[in-house]
Amino acid sequence: MTAGRKRAFDKSEALDKAMRVFWENGYSATSVNDLTEALGINKPSLYAAFGNKEQLFTTALERYMSHYGLPLMERLTQPEGTPLARRIRAYMLGIINLVNSNESPKGCLFVKSSCETGASALSEDISLSLQAMRQANEKALVKVLDRERRRGHLPSTAKPRDIAEYLLSVLYGLSVMAKQGKSRNELIRIVDFAINSLSIPDD
Amino acid sequence: MTAGRKRAFDKSEALDKAMRVFWENGYSATSVNDLTEALGINKPSLYAAFGNKEQLFTTALERYMSHYGLPLMERLTQPEGTPLARRIRAYMLGIINLVNSNESPKGCLFVKSSCETGASALSEDISLSLQAMRQANEKALVKVLDRERRRGHLPSTAKPRDIAEYLLSVLYGLSVMAKQGKSRNELIRIVDFAINSLSIPDD
């Protein structure tokens, strides 16, 4: 072990708190003071542990995606015997719980951050990594749908990429709807309507 | 006419420019200096003409909705003889042109602003008026769909409110997708997929 005074706070817990502050306020509207207050540490500790505001945001965003976004993907393939439509529904219900929970800020940090993209707010680096995250998400979705098609759970004429892009659009829309104050039940109704419209065969 | 020196700038043009700055940067990431530079006026002129930053934003947002959002609604009812699916498509293509144009910032100011809702960024007043705008939009959409159903252009079992909420979700998603760098053609593909899924009768 290297020498030096031990860090007095849990870095992982601090990152969690920072993620929540960004989730609540967005990048631009979050000040370093907001962060140090929420984390209960001083500025030099924050800068020593996380670099600067932008780097902390990037780290928090990656944690958000790996901690909240990625685990939900499993619902698309498991449990094994479940019909595809039901698995997609379970996935989307997971997203609803994410964007409309009493335990966390309304909306999706990823969507919120994507909307902050542009001229001056978020750096080009962050914009690009947001795009990369969406591409990865889309790719994973296409992969699942492609496999389902090969297994006969989707018509052979179905286009996995089209379905994936469409589903992502609906999901992004759900996040905005949540921010707009829509209730959990209203969001579920939207998801059910979207899935019924897809008219995926039952087996 | 009241006495006093004449305003040296066109207030309407200035509001247009302000709207565009907010559209590009969002509320939080836009400074009053950004605004005065874009408008080519001094701070006292801005404050005299528009109140303060928040009031200017509110005015710009209302202009955005009435100038860009409202006119598109006509496509849902006209031209008279066109099938409903085609009218909905025309409406959504209009939205695509709005959120992905070379003449204006990518994305939708309304969606972007809704995402800035929350703890500290946007005031409670603005959040509420954003909600009111969405409700009005939704209501208008429901009204159109209800009329179409009565005319037999939708199954009698169709639920206008469900369809309206669903369509709005897709539209909001399109705005996020545009921010994510999706091309016009990709957005059109999403809209076409969504409309085909709806499987609205052709007449």
Next chain:
DNA sequence: GAATTATTATACCGTTCGGTACATAATGTC
């Protein structure tokens, strides 16, 4: 043309911004 009214430009207000210098305190290595 004097009085009044509104807009302009400059310069400034206190506050907050992101970020850091510096001294002190605590840990490991030797």
Next chain:
DNA sequence: GACATTATGTACCGAACGGTATAATAATTC
């Protein structure tokens, strides 16, 4: 225990923030 190393708390940096006081400049009313 001396030393190197790392974290902490305080206090501060220049710059930018939203907003305004003040005085000069035009325009209208009478």
